[in-house]
Amino acid sequence: MQLQNVFVPLKIRKGKNYERIKRELESGNLHPKVMLMLYDVGYWVWRKHHKAIYVTHAYRSQKKQEEIYGKGTSKKSSHMYWRAVDIIVDGADDALYREMEAYLDGRYPYHGSEGYSTSDPHDVGLGMHLHIQVGYNEPFNKGFFEKRS
Numbered sequence: 001m002q003l004q005n006v007f008v009p010l011k012i013r014k015g016k017n018y019e020r021i022k023r024e025l026e027s028g029n030l031h032p033k034v035m036l037m038l039y040d041v042g043y044w045v046w047r048k049h050h051k052a053i054y055v056t057h058a059y060r061s062q063k064k065q066e067e068i069y070g071k072g073t074s075k076k077s078s079h080m081y082w083r084a085v086d087i088i089v090d091g092a093d094d095a096l097y098r099e100m101e102a103y104l105d106g107r108y109p110y111h112g113s114e115g116y117s118t119s120d121p122h123d124v125g126l127g128m129h130l131h132i133q134v135g136y137n138e139p140f141n142k143g144f145f146e147k148r149s
């Protein structure tokens with residue numbers, strides 16, 4: 001799927017990460033529910049606030065995980081399994097992030113570890129953003145892990 005063929009204000013900032021994030025979004029590797037939620041919340045924010053959402057992070061390698069949480073960390077992230085994306089909205093305040101969280105959590109129950117939820121506005125050192133994830137009890141389509149060309 002080419003992102004530009006779908007009219008949703010889903011954007012990626014121009015810059016050093018642009019090509020990589022675009023490739024990840026178009027790879028078909030992200031969990032389908034992640035894509036669904038992206039378009040849903042993207043449309044909702046545009047409709048309600050006339051603002052576009054930007055995807056700032058999708059897939060995360062072990063190397064990147066260690067840059068964030070320290071060398072040799074055993075901490076895993078749903079980003080490492082193509083089950084999460086991070087989004088921001090230009091000029092959004094905490095209230096807007098809370099509103100997006102309530103919207104997504106209300107529509108998409110989380111099926112994974114106890115105590116976690118579908119969306120979580122937070123800052124782990126990369127700035128305030130909304131983390132959106134799909135729990136490990138949500139299956140992937142058969143063949144998901146097969147290499148795509």
Ligand SMILES: [Zn+2]
Nearest residue numbers: 084085086131
């Ligand atoms: Zn995240």
